[in-house]
Amino acid sequence: MKLLRHGPRGQEKPGVLDARGNVRDLSAVVGDIAGDVLRPQGLARLRALDLNALPLVAGVPQQELRLGPCVGRVGKFICIGLNYADHAAESGMEVPAEPVVFGKWTSAICGPDDDIEIPHDSVKTDWEVELGVVIGQGGRDIAEADALAHVAGYCVINDVSEREYQLERGGTWDKGKGCDTFGPIGPWLVTADEVPDPQALRLWLEVDGRRYQDGSTSTMVFGVAHLVSYLSRFMSLQPGDVIATGTPPGVGLGQKPPVYLRAGQTIRLGIAGLGGQTQHTVAAPVRIPQRLAAHSE
Incomplete structure (x- = not known):
């Protein structure tokens, strides 16, 4: 389904x-x-x-008919970093001995074709096509041999990232990962019975018609079953939790010189059998701080 x-x-x-x-x-x-x-x-x-x-x-999906994120009421949006060896190399980082785990705020979640807002002070907003895993049967301390039975299905995720926030502002990666609209999910959740092997999926991404990413989940450092099992050692996984499993090489940070997103561009991405996304980049609105807004009334 x-x-x-x-x-x-x-x-x-x-x-x-x-x-x-x-x-x-x-x-x-x-x-x-x-x-x-x-x-x-x-x-x-x-x-x-x-x-x-x-x-x-009525309406053709992703044309006249808007699709929202394919999962509602997401409890946890868990991300895995540096999970493709060649992406780690282009980022100038070592392949991790264990999965790199960070979070993406659920307020970042949006529909697969909604606009991506470039923060008003951003200078390094980047793209990342990723395989999304949605938990069906929750649990703790899940054995790797049983892990795929806990997956409801799979989807496309664009793990939009602001690299200056992520890497140059100190602290954890999270602040560069969770801006509003930085988590397009969908277009649909393809149930696990229709994905015989999550480690045999081609994934790709283009910006303004130029192909930057073209990879396969077969080159993941840590596969889906391992990730589900590993994460369940540190937290309870619950129905509807979303795991973004990492990105193949070709991100803007890895270009020579680096290339970053700006307002007015079009991003297209997809995963074989799971559908595609199209996003337009726009400048995020500059919002008046709430305290100042209250004083102005």
Whole structure:
């Protein structure tokens, strides 16, 4: 199945893609693509549905019909850094002995084709196409041999990153990873039964028509099963948690000289079998601090 969320930002409804590429509404069946719906029992219930009997949603998805992030109410947005050896090399860093783990704020999550806002003082906003893993059956201390059974499905993620915030401002990487709109997820959640081998997926990214990233999940340092097991040693994984598994080489930081995003550009990215995303970059609005705004009333 290809599960999705459609409609205006903040008002998304649950849906599913039928065999003809049309969106069918699931609102009468489930409240959202989130939480217990992603457990094995919830997905089994959805698989048993006659999709042709569900209401047809007007509009071509990702054209007239906006798609939101394919998972709702995400509890944790966990990211893995330097998980492709050649990306570590282009970043001037060593291949890690254990997974590099950091967080992306859930307020960064947006739809797969929503605009990416370049922060007003940004000088090094970058791109990263990544395989997203969505947890279905939660757990702690999950054995690696059982780990893939805990995955509800897979999706495309653009781990947008501001490198100056991330690497030059001190502290952890998180501050360069979690700006608003820095987490496009989707277009759909492809359930795990339709992805025979998550370590055999081609992924790519272009900026203004130039191909920068063209890699395969087969070259990950730590595969999906290892990551799920590893993370479950340090935290409870819960239904709807999202794991971004790292990016192949070709990011802006690794170009010679480096290339970074600016307002007015178009990013296209995708993963074989999981769909694609298209984003336009815009200047983030300059917001008046709330305290000053209150004084001005």
